[in-house]
Amino acid sequence: MKRATRVAIVAIVLFFNLLFVFFHLRNIFTVFDIVGASIEGYIPRPVKIGQDRAVVIPHLKTEDISWVEGFLPDWQSYIYSVDDPDAKLHTPNKGHESIVYLTYIIDNYDKLPSISAFLHAHQNGWWDAWHTDVAGHDNVVSLNTLNLDFVQEQGYVNLRCALKPGCALSDVSPNAHINPEIWMQVFGNDTAMPAEIGATCCAQFAVSKLQILQRKKEEYIHYRDWVLQTPLPDRESGRVMEYLWHIIFGRNAMHCPEPNQCYCDVYGMCDQ
8 A cells, every 4th residue: 555545544534533523512511611711800799688608519638629718709619529538628539529519418417507519629711611601700700600590599509500411312311320229229129210411510519508407317328338338440330320419409400401591590690
């Protein structure tokens, strides 16, 4: 085979690979997700008396979480290390963020604030925080513009409004991470596994105190025990919980609010 022919074949293969990646990314991320928006000039939402609130964040020692204290001084912060047993708050590194979220609920069950927000350790940026679909993909903007009244009214609010991934037909029927055996291990035999389970990714949400208390403390202990004891690896057990949070906190198995209405209700972005 001549060199020119080989080069042409390689170029064609690379072209189609890049084309595949482009359409795959376009399928996952909305235009708003990719482009984001400038955070300049955003206006924090006023907070009413009685809306005490906490932010819960798992992190590795290598992750910078100084932004929490610097930009969210009005939020109580519960920052758990998953790889430093000497940290004031720490857990094993299992189930991604779920082990921290559940530990916070269990440890604070009798003294919860009105609203608890559960976030990842990264503040912003498309690469790390592409799933944070507010201006600049910035969790500071997300919390400071979050409609706390709506959280208390709904009980549970996913902080991501874009439907992909998590709510596409291929994601929910069947859900790739949950099967009847796992469902029974987590929830027991009281309810049958729904035919479809879907919610927008990626395990960042806010919950009211009243909604958390709809379940007994022992239930959250059971969920944490499942995370710790399941033979599923860290990533996969975390994915299971990612698509169960909305059910745990009282929403239907298919919880996929219309994006424009979601942006309006959750963040006051009513002209998207």
